[in-house]
Amino acid sequence: MKVVVSLVLFNFISTISTQTRTKSNTIPAIVRQTFDITPEGTYNYAFETENEIYLEEEGHLDNEGKLTKQGQYQYTGPNGEIIRTIYTADEEGFHPQGAHLPTAPPLPPASFSFSNWP
Numbered sequence: 001m002k003v004v005v006s007l008v009l010f011n012f013i014s015t016i017s018t019q020t021r022t023k024s025n026t027i028p029a030i031v032r033q034t035f036d037i038t039p040e041g042t043y044n045y046a047f048e049t050e051n052e053i054y055l056e057e058e059g060h061l062d063n064e065g066k067l068t069k070q071g072q073y074q075y076t077g078p079n080g081e082i083i084r085t086i087y088t089a090d091e092e093g094f095h096p097q098g099a100h101l102p103t104a105p106p107l108p109p110a111s112f113s114f115s116n117w118p
Contacts, residue, residue, distance in 0.1 A: 028053065041067075052076055066091050 028049040037043040041061040048054045057071030067090075074084040077100075085098040 028051040031048055031050050033047040035043070035045050042059065044056075044058045046054075046056040053073075053075045055071065055073040057069055059067055059069040062068055069089040070087065072084065072086045074082055077083045081100075083098070083100050085096050085101070087094060087096045089095065
């Protein structure tokens with residue numbers, strides 16, 4: 001009986017590990033990709049994969065020669081929900097926005113009052 005249970009357990013574990021390996025080794029094909037750049041330094045870049053990962057970005061140099069980017073990307077999360085992020089990136093950092101991102105709770109009204117300040 002122990003041998004049968006061991007064989008069934010071994011078969012189950014090897015099947016799961018094979019399925020996991022197969023899924024993680026597949027590289028989705030890129031179904032659309034564009035890249036345009038101008039002599040002035042602006043660019044547009046976009047791609048989409050067969051598993052519906054999507055990225056679109058544009059960038060330009062400002063008057064001081066610093067690069068500013070803005071764009072969006074989306075993919076399907078493990079629970080089937082579409083995750084979409086809109087962002088900007090500049091000399092002050094990366095600034096993402098999306099419904100899936102955590103937000104800080106609002107500050108209580110007393111924190112805005114400086115009347116009690118010594």
